[in-house]
Amino acid sequence: MKDKNKEDKIKINPLVNLPTSIDEIINNAVAVIVTHLSPDHYDNAAKKVLLKYVKTVV
Numbered sequence: 001m002k003d004k005n006k007e008d009k010i011k012i013n014p015l016v017n018l019p020t021s022i023d024e025i026i027n028n029a030v031a032v033i034v035t036h037l038s039p040d041h042y043d044n045a046a047k048k049v050l051l052k053y054v055k056t057v058v
Helices: 004-009 022-026 044-053
Strands: 031-033 055-057
Touching: 022 044
Parallel strands: 031 055
Antiparallel strands: none
């Protein structure tokens, strides 16, 4: 039997609409500090965008 609650907990970031585009948000960033790598804060989409545009320190 599948764990329905586990399936319901999988969410895609961002969980809410951003007030502006991701490009505009990171446009002026020179670096990003990632304090931990939990997938609810630093998912594959974030990795692709951040690693492409700014220095990222993990």
